[in-house]
Structure formats: C-alpha cells, structure tokens
Amino acid sequence: MMSRFSMLCGEVPALGWLLGILASVTAEYVIGEDLSNILGMDKAPVLFGVLMAFKEPLMIPNLLAYAFIIYVFPAVSTGILTRVPANRLAGRLDHLPVIISGLLHISFLYLIIHFWAGMNDYHLIVIKITMISVILTLSMNVINGYMGEFSCSHPGFMAIGAYTTSVMTLVLFTKSRFGAGPILPEAAGPFVFPIVLVIGGLLTSLAALIVAIPSFRTRGDYLAIISLAFTFMIKSIIENMEIIGGARGLGDQPDFSGLTAVFAWTVLCIWVVNNFVTSVPGKAMNAVRDNESAADAMTVNTRKTKITAFMFGAFWAGVAGGLLAHMLRYINPGTFGLQKLAEIFAMVYFGGLNSIYGSIVGAASISLLGEALRPLELYKWIVIPLLLIIVMIKRPTGLMAFMEFNMKKLLRPRDRGKEEGPVG
Amino acid sequence: MDKLLHIEKMSHSFGGLQAVQNFSLEIGAGEIVGLIGPNGAGKTTVFNLITGVYKPVSGRVMLRGRDIAGEQPHTIASLGIGRTFQNLLLWRHMNVLDHVKIAHYSQVTYGLAGAFFGTPRRNRQEREIEQTSMELLKRFRVDHFALLPVGSLPYGAQRRVEIARAMATRPRLLLLDEPTAGMTPDELKEMIGIIKGIHADYGVAILLIEHRMKFVMELCSRIVTLVFGEIIAEGAPMEIRNNPKVIEAYLGREDIT
Ligand SMILES: Nc1ncnc2c1ncn2[C@@H]1O[C@H](COP(=O)(O)OP(=O)(O)O)[C@@H](O)[C@H]1O
Ligand SMILES: [Mg+2]
Numbered sequence: 001m002m003s004r005f006s007m008l009c010g011e012v013p014a015l016g017w018l019l020g021i022l023a024s025v026t027a028e029y030v031i032g033e034d035l036s037n038i039l040g041m042d043k044a045p046v047l048f049g050v051l052m053a054f055k056e057p058l059m060i061p062n063l064l065a066y067a068f069i070i071y072v073f074p075a076v077s078t079g080i081l082t083r084v085p086a087n088r089l090a091g092r093l094d095h096l097p098v099i100i101s102g103l104l105h106i107s108f109l110y111l112i113i114h115f116w117a118g119m120n121d122y123h124l125i126v127i128k129i130t131m132i133s134v135i136l137t138l139s140m141n142v143i144n145g146y147m148g149e150f151s152c153s154h155p156g157f158m159a160i161g162a163y164t165t166s167v168m169t170l171v172l173f174t175k176s177r178f179g180a181g182p183i184l185p186e187a188a189g190p191f192v193f194p195i196v197l198v199i200g201g202l203l204t205s206l207a208a209l210i211v212a213i214p215s216f217r218t219r220g221d222y223l224a225i226i227s228l229a230f231t232f233m234i235k236s237i238i239e240n241m242e243i244i245g246g247a248r249g250l251g252d253q254p255d256f257s258g259l260t261a262v263f264a265w266t267v268l269c270i271w272v273v274n275n276f277v278t279s280v281p282g283k284a285m286n287a288v289r290d291n292e293s294a295a296d297a298m299t300v301n302t303r304k305t306k307i308t309a310f311m312f313g314a315f316w317a318g319v320a321g322g323l324l325a326h327m328l329r330y331i332n333p334g335t336f337g338l339q340k341l342a343e344i345f346a347m348v349y350f351g352g353l354n355s356i357y358g359s360i361v362g363a364a365s366i367s368l369l370g371e372a373l374r375p376l377e378l379y380k381w382i383v384i385p386l387l388l389i390i391v392m393i394k395r396p397t398g399l400m401a402f403m404e405f406n407m408k409k410l411l412r413p414r415d416r417g418k419e420e421g422p423v424g
Numbered sequence: 425m426d427k428l429l430h431i432e433k434m435s436h437s438f439g440g441l442q443a444v445q446n447f448s449l450e451i452g453a454g455e456i457v458g459l460i461g462p463n464g465a466g467k468t469t470v471f472n473l474i475t476g477v478y479k480p481v482s483g484r485v486m487l488r489g490r491d492i493a494g495e496q497p498h499t500i501a502s503l504g505i506g507r508t509f510q511n512l513l514l515w516r517h518m519n520v521l522d523h524v525k526i527a528h529y530s531q532v533t534y535g536l537a538g539a540f541f542g543t544p545r546r547n548r549q550e551r552e553i554e555q556t557s558m559e560l561l562k563r564f565r566v567d568h569f570a571l572l573p574v575g576s577l578p579y580g581a582q583r584r585v586e587i588a589r590a591m592a593t594r595p596r597l598l599l600l601d602e603p604t605a606g607m608t609p610d611e612l613k614e615m616i617g618i619i620k621g622i623h624a625d626y627g628v629a630i631l632l633i634e635h636r637m638k639f640v641m642e643l644c645s646r647i648v649t650l651v652f653g654e655i656i657a658e659g660a661p662m663e664i665r666n667n668p669k670v671i672e673a674y675l676g677r678e679d680i681t
Pocket of ligand 2: 467468469510
C-alpha cells in the first residue's frame with residue numbers, strides 16, 4: 001500500500017507538483033476561512049499554524065487536520081490524478097530547448113506564487129523574505145561551500161548593498177536628506193532599480209577584496225576572524241556616518257522590491273550561480289578547496305579563483321541587501337549583525353554545502369520556520385539551532401550537500417522507465 | 425635548437441639543509457629520463473623546483489628557451505609541464521570526470537562572462553571538454569568510474585586518474601613521482617604499459633622518479649642518480665646499474681638488480 005503510494009508519487013513530474021501546489025493554494029483561497037471556522041479556530045492559521053500550536057497546544061489536532069485538508073491532500077491527490085496528462089505535456093516540453101521549457105515552468109510557478117501572495121500582505125512579505133534568503137544562501141554557499149572558506153562577512157556584504165542602493169534610490173527618487181528633490185519620477189523605478197542593484201552589487205564586490213586578499217594566505221580560523229572583523233567594521237562605519245542615519249537607520253526607500261522584482265532576481269541568481277558552479281572555472285573552486293597544490297599543478301589560477309568566488313558571492317549578497325532594504329523600507333546597522341550571520345549560516349548548513357537544491361531548501365525551510373516563530377523570538381533561537389544540531393549530527397554536510405542542479409532532469413517526464421533515479 | 429627542458433646548476437636549501445645542489449639536466453622532446461636515488465635524496469624537491477612550488481635559490485630552469493624559475497605553478501603547468509604527486513593529491517569530494525575536466529582550466533577561453541551566463545561558446549567548449557575528458561578516461565581505463573567520487577576507486581585506478589588528469593593539461597613534459605608506489609605486481613605491469621602507451625601516443629617527454637630498478641630500466645633511455653641533493657651519476661641504464669657509486673648508494677638493497 002505504502003510502496004504503491006510512493007511509486008505513484010514518483011511518477012509525478014515537476015509540472016504535476018506545480019499543479020498540486022496550485023490546488024493547495026486554491027483550496028486555501030476558497031475554503032480556508034470556512035474550514036478554520038468549522039475546526040473551531042477564529043481565523044485561518046498562518047504559516048501552517050505553528051504560532052497557534054505554541055499558543056494553544058490543544059488545537060494541534062485541528063491544525064493538523066487543517067494542514068492535511070488544505071495543503072497535503074489537494075497537492076498529493078492532484079499530483080497523482082494528473083500524472084498521466086502532466087507527463088505527456090512534460091514529455092512534449094522535454095523536446096523543446098531547456099530554456100523554453102524552463103521559462104514556461106518558471107512562469108507557471110510565478111503565477112502560483114502571485115496568487116498565493118495576493119491573498120494577504122503577510123503571505124506577500126513571507127514569500128519575498130524567503131526568496132531573498134535563497135539569494136543570500138546561494139551567495140554564501142559559493143564562498144563557504146564551493147570555495148570552502150569559513151567566511152563570516154555576509155552581513156557586512158548585505159549592509160553595503162543595502163545602504164549603497166538605498167542612498168542611490170533616495171537621491172534619485174525622493175525629496176530626501178541628501179539634497180535636491182526627486183530627479184526621476186517613481187514610474188522609472190522598474191527600469192532604474194535593476195541598474196541600482198547591479199551598481200550596489202559591484203560596490204559590494206569591490207569591498208569584498210578586503211576579505212578576499214587575506215584568504216590567499218590564511219584559511220579556517222584566521223579567515224573567520226578577519227571576515228568577522230569585516231562585518232563589525234562595516235557595522236560601525238555605518239553607525240558613525242550621520243549622513244546615512246547612523247545608528248538610527250535609514251528609511252523611506254521607494255517601494256521597489258515588488259513580488260515580480262524579487263522573483264526575477266531570485267531566478268536570475270539561481271541561473272547564474274548554477275551556470276558558474278557547473279563551469280570549469282567554477283569547479284576549479286572545489287579543486288582549490290580540496291587541494292590547492294594539486295589545483296595549481298593542474299593550471300588552475302588559485303588566486304583568481306578565490307577572488308572570483310568572493311567577489312561573485314559578495315555581488316549577490318549586495319543585491320539581496322538592496323532588495324531587502326527596498327522591501328522593508330527601513331534599515332539600520334543592527335539588521336546586519338551576528339543574528340543575521342547566524343541565520344544565513346543556519347540556512348546554508350541546514351540545506352547543504354556545495355548544493356543549489358540545498359541552498360533553496362535550506363533558505364526556504366529556515367526562513368519559513370523563522371517567520372512562523374517570529375512573534376516568539378525566544379523559541380526561534382531555540383528551535384532553529386536545535387534543528388541545526390540534529391542535522392549536523394545526522395548529516396554533517398547538510399540535507400542535500402554536493403547536489404548538482406539540472407533543469408532538464410528536474411522537469412523531465414517521469415512515467416517512462418523505472419530505471420530513472422530520483423532527482424539530482 | 426633549444427632543448428625542451430634545460431636545468432642549469434639549480435640549487436635549493438630548506439633553512440640549513442642543502443636539499444638540491446648544482447643540479448643540471450637536459451631533456452629532449454619525447455625522451456624518457458629516470459631520476460633515482462635513496463629516500464630523502466631530493467628527488468621530489470627537484471620536481472617542486474621545476475614546477476614552481478619552490479623558487480630555486482640559484483640556477484636556471486629553461487623550458488623551450490624561456491626561464492621559468494620563479495613563475496607561479498599554474499603558469500608553469502599551462503606552459504606544458506604536467507605532474508603527478510608522490511602521495512596522490514586528488515580532490516576528495518569530486519568525481520573522476522570532474523578531475524579531468526578541471527585540468528582543462530587554462531584551455532578555457534570563454535571567460536567569466538561565459539561562466540556566468542551560459543553563452544553558446546561556453547556550452548560548446550564545455551561539451552568539447554567533456555568529450556576529450558571522457559576519451560582520456562577511456563584511454564586510462566577508468567571511464568566506467570567517471571561519475572563516482574574519486575575516493576571510492578581502487579588504489580591503482582586512483583593513480584591512473586591522476587595521470588589522466590595530468591595529461592589533460594596537454595603537457596610536453598610529464599613528471600611522474602613514484603607512480604608505482606604501493607602497487608601490486610599486476611598493477612605495476614599495467615603501469616609500465618600505460619606509460620609506454622602515453623609516450624607512444626602523445627610523444628610527451630617523461631621524467632620519472634622511481635625506486636624499482638626493473639621499472640626504470642625498462643622505460644628509460646637515460647637515468648640520473650641523486651644522492652644528498654647532488655647528481656652522482658648520469659647515463660644509459662646499463663652504465664648506471666654497473667656504476668660503483670650507484671651501487672654503493674643503494675648498498676644493501678636488493679632491488680638494484
Ligand atoms: N618543505 C620542506 N621543508 C623542509 N625540508 C624539506 C621540505 N621538503 C623536503 N625537505 C627535505 O629535503 C630533503 C629531500 O626531500 P625529498 O625531495 O622529498 O626527497 P626524495 O623525494 O628524494 O625522497 C629531505 O631531507 C626532506 O626532509
Ligand atoms: Mg619523494
């Protein structure tokens with residue numbers, strides 16, 4: 001019975017799961033409110049009801065029932081019921097160039113996310129935070145996973161991206177403390193903001209040299225200290241710069257990090273990072289990490305490889321910082337401290353080193369969990385580290401370490417041969 | 425015409441220890457030269473000096489007329505000197521195919537833009553690299569291991585991967601540091617075949633560090649004997665075998681014959 005069920009699930013292609021998720025989202029939209037009333041809750045539980053479960057443990061069975069009826073059942077049954085046509089369609093798409101079939105799937109995913117995020121503002125915030133976390137986790141995975149440097153500079157990188165982009169948009173689009181009134185109309189935002197983010201990212205890359213150059217000679221503990229010092233240095237520089245608000249922070253950024261912008265940057269980031277880590281110069285990072293002398297003897301320019309890893313990772317951390325600043329529309333130096341570092345570490349090490357899938361899974365699960373536990377700050381910092389410790393004991397490299405991302409494999413139909421293994 | 429490799433009075437010391445002294449050697453294109461000597465004689469240090477791991481304190485290392493002493497190891501490698509290591513330096517988290525692919529690093533011309541954005545040029549070149557890598561793996565009979573992590577291979581196969589990886593850098597001179605260390609007699613025989621094979625197929629010159637005299641005798645046209653960092657004898661295999669100084673250096677070791 002059980003094995004027949006998992007076999008059926010194994011025959012559902014990615015497209016089928018997307019349909020399943022759409023079914024869940026629709027169920028939540030259509031009957032979520034009514035069902036929660038029937039189950040005796042005064043409102044529909046947000047984020048799988050984790051918060052409610054903490055407040056009213058007696059409600060846990062009802063919450064589980066809700067989660068099953070709204071999320072699990074529609075997703076799984078739709079996936080299984082539509083597997084035959086979904087496989088046929090996936091088979092058709094499989095013959096198209098992977099970029100086209102990829103874009104079609106991504107557009108479909110975007111529509112689903114758009115639908116879900118449109119239900120309420122809270123969904124919108126959660127999904128945006130999650131996607132920004134994916135960018136952050138991928139970028140840290142490049143430096144700490146693929147390149148194998150124990151770097152703690154990520155909050156610093158984010159801060160640079162967040163502040164440089166904020167200053168640019170505040171000057172360009174608002175009547176701000178920086179002088180003259182708006183130079184550009186807000187309507188130009190969607191066109192100018194990407195450029196602003198790229199500039200912010202590049203500035204972050206430049207600053208990353210401060211950490212990259214010492215990494216030529218030191219590894220491990222020493223680099224951890226240098227990079228941690230970098231993070232503190234950036235934080236106190238910002239605290240002491242009154243022009244950008246100092247310790248009080250900087251607010252009123254224009255509202256440019258919409259769902260579309262964040263989604264597009266996340267997809268772009270996954271695509272570019274995946275391109276890089278599967279190329280010969282990208283794989284050279286692994287070679288330098290595993291044995292630098294051997295890499296050198298095999299023509300790998302080790303310094304260039306390290307600099308590239310740091311600057312590339314920092315670029316995306318800067319972009320993530322910029323997106324975050326224009327989503328929260330208020331940042332202060334405290335946002336980019338040790339707590340942030342711990343959060344990104346948790347995502348990277350939970351999901352798995354050296355892995356794109358791992359980064360996505362780690363970022364999504366930790367940020368959803370963190371969000372669900374947010375009103376209970378204390379529990380959040382008990383539950384997440386505990387989870388991390390368990391994963392580290394069971395799987396020291398994280399849930400899905402050393403997994404290559406392969407779009408074609410991910411999207412292919414699954415009904416043909418039994419010989420095809422699981423994804424990855 | 426310039427020799428392929430021309431080393432002139434190369435010396436190096438570690439602190440007070442004179443590891444290599446006035447080492448001079450010429451290797452012509454396609455030659456196989458043996459480098460023998462007791463443990464600690466400085467053989468591996470000679471390799472490290474040629475490949476730029478250390479910079480010689482004095483002397484010159486000329487590769488096709490160009491002084492390469494003091495260049496970075498990766499530069500020297502891309503100029504045409506490939507090597508293996510005495511104690512197998514493989515990349516433990518990586519599969520066999522990736523080992524050989526990465527050794528194509530200096531042949532990649534698509535640049536970082538190609539690496540980031542998957543340009544057609546990058547895709548074409550990655551395909552070519554994958555193809556030549558698979559051919560090399562086949563050549564060294566490790567192609568069926570292509571997607572396995574290198575650490576899961578039998579020892580002899582790991583040695584072959586290391587040579588395949590070195591060949592992927594397209595060397596004109598290949599430095600092999602005790603390629604048969606720890607091998608069974610069968611694996612040893614296989615290794616002789618492999619070295620003869622790559623010499624015949626690629627026309628690459630080889631400098632070979634080896635302890636087992638039979639092995640050196642069979643492969644090399646010339647042998648250099650190093651003792652305490654100094655060359656004490658150089659010549660054809662037969663001359664070396666009968667050289668009293670060499671016999672003395674190896675005194676008490678039966679593997680000389
Ligand atoms: N990096 C180093 N630092 C200090 N001494 C070294 C170093 N490398 C080699 N040596 C010393 O140099 C001598 C020659 O070593 P090596 O070249 O490895 O000998 P062989 O390969 O002939 O066995 C040995 O005495 C060794 O201890
Ligand atoms: Mg040695």
